[in-house]
Amino acid sequence: MGRFLLFAAILAWPTLGLCSGYGRAYELLRDGFSKTNHSAELREILPTLDPVDRTTLYEQLKKNVLPGYLANQLVGLGIGSYVQGDRTGGAAGLLMDLLSMGATITGGILMVSSGAQATGRDYTSGGGSSYEYGYLGRGIGVMMPIGTATLLSGILVYCVSKIYQALRPLYYTQRYNDALSQMLLSEGRVQLKF
Numbered sequence: 001m002g003r004f005l006l007f008a009a010i011l012a013w014p015t016l017g018l019c020s021g022y023g024r025a026y027e028l029l030r031d032g033f034s035k036t037n038h039s040a041e042l043r044e045i046l047p048t049l050d051p052v053d054r055t056t057l058y059e060q061l062k063k064n065v066l067p068g069y070l071a072n073q074l075v076g077l078g079i080g081s082y083v084q085g086d087r088t089g090g091a092a093g094l095l096m097d098l099l100s101m102g103a104t105i106t107g108g109i110l111m112v113s114s115g116a117q118a119t120g121r122d123y124t125s126g127g128g129s130s131y132e133y134g135y136l137g138r139g140i141g142v143m144m145p146i147g148t149a150t151l152l153s154g155i156l157v158y159c160v161s162k163i164y165q166a167l168r169p170l171y172y173t174q175r176y177n178d179a180l181s182q183m184l185l186s187e188g189r190v191q192l193k194f
Contacts, residue, residue: 021045021048021049021053022053024041025045025046025049026057026060028041030061046184054184055184057184058180061180062176063084063085063173063177067080068083068084068086068172069166069170072165073166076162076165077098078092080165081165081169084169084172084173086168096160096161100158101158102154103150103151103153104154104155105154107149107153107154109147110144110150111147112147113143113147114144114147
């Protein structure tokens with residue numbers, strides 16, 4: 001039984017296109033055409049393909065902007081950029097979202113703690129006003145503006161992050177598809193820069 005399956009696989013191999021130039025080019029391009037270890041082999045294979053095969057390769061391998069855009073807007077944290085294969089955009093989105101969350105939470109905590117101080121209650125000594133004892137009231141003038149500034153900077157970073165994560169999938173997809181188009185659809189030259 002095992003010999004029959006091996007024989008059938010050997011006979012079917014050329015019809016699957018896996019050993020043809022098209023199949024090998026598809027594998028190399030799917031893995032990433034910017035990898036330097038693939039460039040020499042791609043330079044040999046791509047000129048042998050006819051224009052229909054090149055166009056078919058382009059249509060199969062071009063990136064769609066919608067999944068990355070939706071994931072970035074609905075989930076955030078740069079997930080959409082990672083889905084597209086854009087590690088730089090994903091790392092930037094993740095960093096900005098984490099920074100905005102940290103700043104917003106820290107600012108909120110500072111504002112709440114300084115707001116508790118502003119009520120004039122001294123919860124540590126069992127009664128009286130903090131202004132009577134003079135130690136809790138001193139921090140009010142400093143902590144409230146720091147908390148407000150930290151909270152507002154967190155909100156600002158969040159807004160910038162959402163704008164960035166809306167635009168980055170568009171930019172990355174355009175750059176990727178342009179480079180793929182130049183490589184596959186330009187006659188006579190193979191450019192491997194991305």
